[in-house]
Amino acid sequence: MSASYATLLVEEHADRLVVTLHRPEARNAISGRMIAELHDVCAELERNPKLLLLTGHGGVFAGGADIAELRERGRDEALQGINSRLFERVHRLPMPTVAAVPGWALGGGAELAYACDVRIAGPEAAFGNPEPGLGILAAAGACRRLRELVGASVAKQVLLAGRTLDAQGALACGLVMDVVPADRLMTEAHTLLDRMARSSALALRLTKLVTDAPGAHPVADDLAQAVLFESPDKQERMTRFLEKNGGRT
Incomplete structure (x- = not known):
């Protein structure tokens, strides 16, 4: 890929694309600019299907959506489904997607991880949806997708009771495939993709x-x-x- 990005680090390999969310000044919070750039990545993967490995920079997956931007959004922006349309596009990519989650995956960050086919976590990973505390709901897929992934009881614990799933909790309920040492996270994620790549x-x-x-x-x-x-x-x-x-x- 020849494009340059302001909020992503992108590495292209023969059989996969490695995308790192990169807004270190904001814990990789998902901004409008990041949404647009991830749409560009999806367009490339739709044209040229490859495996996708998605992770976050600096020991964090994504600390949520950009709250300053969310505060300015109104009814019309909500009806546009700015985040939900992207996450659904990620979910529907033609080839398998893996999220390597090193640390916090909150709000929109959690919803982006839920949209991937498989998740693998580091020991400091944590998944949560605190949106009701900000006067909104997790409207970019969590209310239906998390229930499909972990069942209604655990989903309601996260979405209604404010439970944060740590790495072992996420493993126990099947949200993540494995928990691996932090310094092995990307290696193990690539090993998983290597196994997929050997298939047709x-x-x-x-x-x-x-x-x-x-x-x-x-x-x-x-x-x-x-x-x-x-x-x-x-x-x-x-x-x-x-x-x-x-x-x-």
């Missing part, structure tokens, strides 16, 4: 599409499988497997 890219795309489809139906599985059964990649992978195992299944 088309199979990953279709699996994600079927898994996320509302009102999933067996026919969707059949249609996706029909596409994959005709792919040269499937033939090559299964042939290698059989040759490696002497023709045994």
Whole structure:
């Protein structure tokens, strides 16, 4: 990618994009400028599908949305869904997305992490949605997405009772895949993406599409499988497997 960003650090690799939220003066708070730049990243990943690794600079994922900007937003801005439209776009990216959460992921930062397919955490990670204390609700996906991820009881503890899920709490309720030492977080995140990258890219795309489809139906599985059964990649992978195992299944 040739674009330069004011609020992001972007590294492009052959099979993945690594995006670091970078507003150190504001704990990586999600501003309008960051939203616009993340839309640019999404547009690139929609044109050229790759795995996405999303993290935050300086031991913080994102300390929330930019409160100064939120204070100036009114009804019209709320109806535009400024944050929610972006997070839904992240959620619908064609290839899997991983959030590596080193520390605080609050408010809009938590909602951005919830929008990713998989989360991996450092020991200082913490997820919370304190929006009602500011007179608003977590309207960028948390009210429905967190319930899907951890169940209604834990979601209401976070959204209504102000509970902050620390790393072990997030692991216990399945919000994160693993908790790893801080100095190993990015290494382990890349190891996870390496494992994904060894799979068929088309199979990953279709699996994600079927898994996320509302009102999933067996026919969707059949249609996706029909596409994959005709792919040269499937033939090559299964042939290698059989040759490696002497023709045994």
